[in-house]
Amino acid sequence: MHPPTPSRALLLCALAALGGKAVAEESSKTTTTSTPVVTPCVATATTGAGAFFDLRPDTAVVVPEGEKPPKGSPVDDYVARGWDYGSNFTLNFCSPVVKEVEDVVGLDKDLWKNVSAYYETKGKVYALGLSDGNLVPRGRKLVLQYSGGSPCGVSDEKSKEKRWEVHDGATYKYHEYDDDESEDSESRRASKDKDEDDEDEDRKDKDKEKEKEKLKTQRRKSATFSFLCDRDPDTPTAASFVGTDPDECAYFFEVRSMHACSIAEPHKPGSVGPGSVFAIIFFIAVLVYVVGGIFYQRTVAHARGWRQLPNYSLWAGIWSFIVDLFTILTSSCGRLIPRGRGYHTLSGSPSGRRHSRDAENRLIDQLDEEWDD
Ligand SMILES: *[C@@H]1O[C@H](CO)[C@@H](O)[C@H](O)[C@H]1NC(C)=O
Numbered sequence: 001m002h003p004p005t006p007s008r009a010l011l012l013c014a015l016a017a018l019g020g021k022a023v024a025e026e027s028s029k030t031t032t033t034s035t036p037v038v039t040p041c042v043a044t045a046t047t048g049a050g051a052f053f054d055l056r057p058d059t060a061v062v063v064p065e066g067e068k069p070p071k072g073s074p075v076d077d078y079v080a081r082g083w084d085y086g087s088n089f090t091l092n093f094c095s096p097v098v099k100e101v102e103d104v105v106g107l108d109k110d111l112w113k114n115v116s117a118y119y120e121t122k123g124k125v126y127a128l129g130l131s132d133g134n135l136v137p138r139g140r141k142l143v144l145q146y147s148g149g150s151p152c153g154v155s156d157e158k159s160k161e162k163r164w165e166v167h168d169g170a171t172y173k174y175h176e177y178d179d180d181e182s183e184d185s186e187s188r189r190a191s192k193d194k195d196e197d198d199e200d201e202d203r204k205d206k207d208k209e210k211e212k213e214k215l216k217t218q219r220r221k222s223a224t225f226s227f228l229c230d231r232d233p234d235t236p237t238a239a240s241f242v243g244t245d246p247d248e249c250a251y252f253f254e255v256r257s258m259h260a261c262s263i264a265e266p267h268k269p270g271s272v273g274p275g276s277v278f279a280i281i282f283f284i285a286v287l288v289y290v291v292g293g294i295f296y297q298r299t300v301a302h303a304r305g306w307r308q309l310p311n312y313s314l315w316a317g318i319w320s321f322i323v324d325l326f327t328i329l330t331s332s333c334g335r336l337i338p339r340g341r342g343y344h345t346l347s348g349s350p351s352g353r354r355h356s357r358d359a360e361n362r363l364i365d366q367l368d369e370e371w372d373d
């Protein structure tokens, strides 16, 4: 084997540097445009082929006053008909409902803006849960769950009634006890009433504390959405109410959506994207062309110097054309400056350049032969 000629080594170095730069640029581009790893309303199935889901286009967005709604995004909440349940459900996916809700039963005021699904009955708003973008793929199903809605229970009215029943029972017992007492003991009865009042007060305080405890550990309404893939682009995304449990604590919905179909995962930062793949293939192709061409020219055509480059005359022609074009442009620009120097360079340069290039070739040939021997 001959040691590599200086010109070839130089050329390879330049190519490698160019290719390395291109790849580096591509990778730095992908890292700058990277998104945070946890994106709400987006999920990748960990099993199987790693199906990727992105439900964000289904989220109804709030359009600020006077602005145009973004194309393709819904701007109204979804309504699921309740049928026999008696109320319709208003909901949004992965985001609070667009319509502002107020006076939500059993929820703090600062959480009203987080309500993602609710229903109204007798003028009261019951939340089914707060916004949550935690989309979970389970096998072929895609599931979204909201929790922390209004307290469970059939309705506020009914639970109040129950509480009154207990209270009535207690007072009734007290009257029964009273009847056993003799009728004329008025004073005793009065003092007893006072005692009972105090006891009542104590009991009320205790009740209040108990109520507070209860509020903390109270079960709250939740909603579970199961998404089904519907490839028909003409059917809009729609949610249907499936049912609830007897406690009216957990609500189930089925959602048909185009976006619940698994799609190809977009380019992840850190991996090789299509742009870099193209750059790498292009670089390898150029390398093969140059190295293969040089090998052929040297061994078969016995070319030396710059003529070892594949299709030297073609590339040299293109190069001289570019140089001529540049010269003409610069000289015509120079002619605008009143000095007439441009013409000189135009007439003098081509022969001179050719001369110098021939000399260069001769020099390289000489060096090459010295290396070969
Ligand atoms: C629920 O929606 C349907 C259709 O939009 C409507 O006919 C019905 O009156 C609504 N029910 C209630 C309780 O609002």
Ligand SMILES: *[C@@H]1O[C@H](CO)[C@@H](O)[C@H](O)[C@H]1NC(C)=O
Pocket (backbone or CB within 6 Å): 113, 114, 130, 131
């Ligand atoms: C409610 O929404 C706000 C943003 O709008 C968020 O910062 C906050 O964590 C949410 N609260 C709950 C309990 O989800």
